[in-house]
Amino acid sequence: MKEKRGSGEADAQDERSTHSLATTEPSSPCAVSPPSLTPSSTPTQHHLTLERGGGGERQAFNKMPKWMQVRDMLLRAAQDGDRYCEQYGDIIANQVAVERFISSSKGNVERAFKDLKAHLKWRHEYRVDGIVDEDFSDLKARNEVYWGGVDKRGVPTLTWILRKHDANNQRPERFVRFFIHQIETGMRASPNYPNTTFNIMVDLDEVGLHNNDTEMVAHLQPLLVNNYPKVRKALLVFPINWLVSLLWDTLLKPILMTLQPDIEDKIIPLRGDYKAALLDRFAPEELEEAFGGTLPLSVTRPPQPLPYKRVPCSVIVQDRLRRSGSGSGSGSGS
Known part of the structure; x- marks a missing residue:
């Protein structure tokens, strides 16, 4: 396949994903930032407010964009020991990927969470990461x-x-x-x-x-x-x-x-x-x-796949903490 074939998708949605979100810039909406790890005085950071908190946290959670709600539910699953969610932090933190599943579930956050969670398990069990080889x-x-x-x-x-x-x-x-x-x-x-x-x-x-x-x-x-x-x-x-x-x-x-x-x-x-x-x-x-x-x-040539390496949730969270800590230096973690 000629070189230009892998490059253009001009009509596609705003595809902001990359093969590894570990290199995402700090301002990217795709990075995960749990409240316990993020300076509370940084207004640009999205706090992970899950249903485990009180009414205020639930209210704040419901006001978040749907993709963030799904992302945070998956992150919580990873923190609770779901190894499939933990393995694929790069996909969980990928706004476009999450929004695709929300769209296919007709905007239902709970269904999108379950569907994407099942997809991550399938990726592991079907050995998708190595299938190109x-x-x-x-x-x-x-x-x-x-x-x-x-x-x-x-x-x-x-x-x-x-x-x-x-x-x-x-x-x-x-x-x-x-x-x-x-x-x-x-x-x-x-x-x-x-x-x-x-x-x-x-x-x-x-x-x-x-x-x-x-x-x-x-x-x-x-x-x-x-x-x-x-x-x-x-x-x-x-x-x-x-x-x-x-x-x-x-x-x-x-x-x-x-x-x-x-x-x-x-x-x-x-x-x-x-x-x-x-x-x-x-x-x-x-x-x-x-x-x-x-x-x-x-x-015709078969496409040349770019390297893909999954990024665990814990790595993305730690990377966000490091970036936040080395940023403006304002505030301490809450």
Whole structure:
């Protein structure tokens, strides 16, 4: 993949995240600052006011922005011994990441807390941190699921050639893990991780019932819904012809609904001259030759993931305390 593919996401939300919030500047809203560790006379610091206090603290907690409420509930869980929350302080303190889960929970703070808490546990148990280093060379050689070019808004695109999917010759669990491997590899190529947005392009040409894989769909669907909210942009589906229409309910709808649940632009079926429609979204050099562009499949490169190292909650808290203590020097901890 060309170098520019990992850099631009011009239309994405204000993605202020980085791979490690341990380097966040002191004024960043993403850093955690519990009241017991923060000088009370520093008005710019957000105090961690949780429900354990009296009515005043509860009132103050409820007035905080929702993402801070979720962050502080997760931090409290870490302080109470939840090892999964403790491990991922960088995600807990990441405003954009927390707001994605709030959005997917329709603004419900308690649900967002539970969903993000479950996501952190899944990251540990599914071994997501090291998944980009796993060997899937046999599946990659099939050129079934791979990263293509970026669209005109700078959003990278994951391509799925569905006719190459062979449900009879692979274990569904391994294919799903490969799919997550591909997603994580592409997302980590951006400094906005874990909030990298991306398109999914599904080529339906020559698909048939032999490509049906209900067991794989059953494994993949909950992983995407529960762990990648609000990062998928458009789902481009083509070509739409009589055969696709015939197979829509029996074969395609379950797969596409697996990919689609919270995609911003929803499913975009490209009818008629789909190549012209793709060129409206992609520059020719970012679109494969098979789809009407000039990008040879042979020169597409897998994204180069940037290093990711989780930052424990305790480290972020200590770093904030150090920064606060070496700042203006005003006040003492309360």
